[in-house]
Amino acid sequence: MTRQKWKEALVDVSELRKTWGGIFDNSTILTIRGLMIRGAIKELHSVIKEGKESMVLSGIGKDGPIAIKVYAVAAANFKRMHPYLIGDPRFAHVKSDRRSIVYAWATKEYKNLQKAANAGVACPTPIAVRANVLVMSFLGEGGVSYPRLSDIKLENYQNVFENVVNNMKLLYQKAKIVHGDLSEFNILLGDKPYMIDFSQSVVLNHPQADEWLRRDVENVCKYFSKHGVAAEAAQVYQLITNKSF
Numbered sequence: 752m753t754r755q756k757w758k759e760a761l762v763d764v765s766e767l768r769k770t771w772g773g774i775f776d777n778s779t780i781l782t783i784r785g786l787m788i789r790g791a792i793k794e795l796h797s798v799i800k801e802g803k804e805s806m807v808l809s810g811i812g813k814d815g816p817i818a819i820k821v822y823a824v825a826a827a828n829f830k831r832m833h834p835y836l837i838g839d840p841r842f843a844h845v846k847s848d849r850r851s852i853v854y855a856w857a858t859k860e861y862k863n864l865q866k867a868a869n870a871g872v873a874c875p876t877p878i879a880v881r882a883n884v885l886v887m888s889f890l891g892e893g894g895v896s897y898p899r900l901s902d903i904k905l906e907n908y909q910n911v912f913e914n915v916v917n918n919m920k921l922l923y924q925k926a927k928i929v930h931g932d933l934s935e936f937n938i939l940l941g942d943k944p945y946m947i948d949f950s951q952s953v954v955l956n957h958p959q960a961d962e963w964l965r966r967d968v969e970n971v972c973k974y975f976s977k978h979g980v981a982a983e984a985a986q987v988y989q990l991i992t993n994k995s996f
């Protein structure tokens with residue numbers, strides 16, 4: 752057997768099917784196997800979160816704990832995804848069938864994470880993407896994800912608010928993207944707040960980038976205002992963009 756064949760034999764597809772066949776379709780199983788052969792996934796542990804459109808699992812990669820986000824092709828709400836793709840010059844020419852859109856969606860999250868991580872934004876480090884499967888560094892401890900802001904009470908909301916706004920500014924000014932779905936549900940709090948869930952993030956020249964940034968700013972300010980912080984959307988918007996609201 753060639754070295755490649757030996758490597759492939761190590762990731763026995765029938766073993767993968769036995770464990771994960773009830774959850775994933777065959778094409779996803781083969782994608783995961785491909786990522787295993789490539790070394791991006793060494794072990795697949797358990798489901799962390801099962802959503803309508805995606806599932807997040809924990810595992811081990813080359814350099815430690817990983818999160819694996821698997822987008823469902825069949826359940827994708829691709830009408831919702833469309834405007835975030837076509838207005839973004841990186842994805843303007845994506846084919847309009849369901850599978851192409853979902854694959855582009857996963858690639859989009861990967862590319863956005865690359866931009867954000869390179870700009871120093873606190874977020875998962877992207878590791879690999881293939882078809883509908885995205886691999887990134889794991890934010891959590893002992894296989895348990897850090898809690899979402901929406902799920903916890905904080906001692907000091909002001910500090911976390913300032914940290915989040917700084918990250919939003921980095922994302923806009925250095926990464927040059929807008930998150931597009933930012934709220935207490937897409938911020939995990941560990942040693943500091945981390946932004947997650949970048950699939951709908953768009954580059955600044957997307958025609959709706961400004962509208963979606965305002966929505967992000969308003970969501971964040973609403974959450975922190977509820978918790979006693981003097982969070983003013985107009986002020987935050989100006990701080991991020993150097994433009995008036």
Ligand SMILES: Nc1ncnc2c1ncn2[C@@H]1O[C@H](COP(=O)(O)OP(=O)(O)OP(=O)(O)O)[C@@H](O)[C@H]1O
Nearest residue numbers: 800802804805807818875888889890891896947948
């Ligand atoms: N890198 C990560 N490390 C640890 N846990 C993660 C990571 N990414 C996601 N999670 C966990 O999975 C949950 C869902 O992730 P995410 O917000 O990206 O998906 P989603 O809301 O289902 O996405 P979408 O809105 O695109 O369907 C998070 O709230 C968090 O608990």
Ligand SMILES: [Mg+2]
Nearest residue numbers: 936937947948
């Ligand atoms: Mg989310």
